[in-house]
Amino acid sequence: MARPFVEFDRVTLTYGEGEEATPALDPTSLGIAEGEFVAVVGPSGCGKSSLLKLVSGLLKATSGNVVVAAQEVTAPIKIVGMAFQNPNLLPWRSTLRNVLLPAEIVQPHRARYRRDKAPYVERARQLLRTVGLEGFEQKLPWQLSGGMQQRASLCRALMHEPSLLLLDEPFGALDAFTREELWAVLQALWMQKPFTVILVTHDLREALYLADTIYVMSARPGRILLRRNFDLPRPRTLDSTYDARFVQALAELRAHIAEARTPVPAFA
């Protein structure tokens, strides 16, 4: 077997030092293959966002090694596209210019973009169209709803055609209809030209609809309780979420999540 694209070797993470030290991640080892679509589910506060920041190099592991594309991660890496839990759009930039941001920074796009902006502007508009934001290109972030900002942030994460896409509850703030529409959009994008995706979500249906491999994490400090590969056929549609296999997988995951949660004392 080839070396995994993303590899964690006994990685731990602790925030703060001394008295204030908060362990966020217990020793975690995992391997994600190139082109794999992975979902990470777990109770809130269990360290899912921290896990993504470790992969992207925004955070340094307290111990252990993170390796991406055969390179040890010691600083932020540029092959990553990341959509954060909050949309984090730059408030002084229009939607279009927010989406164009990676083209201004990541090489080799940076040099090309400086010479000729037109193809990049076209790509940004195309991305905005696929998430239903046509006509909002010139609006400033405060003029968009939370869900629309989140969609713009997704476009920004895809702008520089990253080979590793990290999504931190990107659909959390969306209404059910838009969310399910965007599942289809993301799946179509991924099937066109597979890239590696790590999706953090608390929606088990979303995880099953989009991902092939699902990791279940324990309550803080996070630990991987379960890695499960469901080979559901693609392309998946809303109808396939009612298939027997889908429903059965959902029930199985639900049971594991119930285990992962620290019980609330009053209900224990």
Add this chain to the structure above:
Amino acid sequence: MSAVVEAAPAPVAAPSPAKPRGRRRRALAAVLVPLGFALAVLALWEAVVRIAALPPFILPAPSNFFSVLVARHEPILMMAAQTARSTLMGFAIGVSIGVVLGSIIGSSRAIYRMVYPALIGFHTIPSVALIPLFVIWFGAGPHIAVITAVVVCFFPVTVIMATAIATSAPELDDVLRSLGATRTDVMVKVALPRAMPQFFGSLKLAITGAFIGTIVAETIAANAGIGYVMVVATNNMDGALAFAALSVLAAMGVTLYAASLFLERRLTGWAYRGR
């Protein structure tokens, strides 16, 4: 036939013309109301001076100093141009130094902690108190006005820029860092744009400061500029000339302030969210 006409759906109302007209009226009112107020004050002033028969060297009537302004507009304009030049040159130099220095101080925790207290200490010295020192160092002349304006401007800009840059936005920084951005990228694309509203706030302080610094320097150490005209006029008990010069100063001050306000609205509209 008429029944058919009546049954037809009511045409969609054309966009009401009231809105743009209302806006224009409001814009007009925003100019006319303060202008009317200023004219009323001038009229009252005129009346008081005439009724009390005050001598012009105590308080000249507006009609008196406006006629002086018209009659001697050439030398007055020349002096005003000198003051404007010193103010703007000092402003430009002072702000440039302030932006660069403030950005450097704000971008490093260590430098910030080291320099900031000293900066605040210097800031509490009224800069005009330094004018006699400048005269000793650089000799009297119009350049003293420029130097004073520089010193007056660069403090507020430096302090405000340093603070604005130092207060970070970790989430926005992370967006850039996750793309592998350099420190310079983060500075140019996040820290500086984010500091723009505070920067323009400091510009308004700087422009009025540069103006006051220039005038004061001209009254102390120059032989040109409106400040110098003020000194000559008061020495000659020429109240009409002094007030003519003052009215020019007021007009220049309002113009400078309006210009920085206009720039601020144009460049930092995002921070006002349409308000």
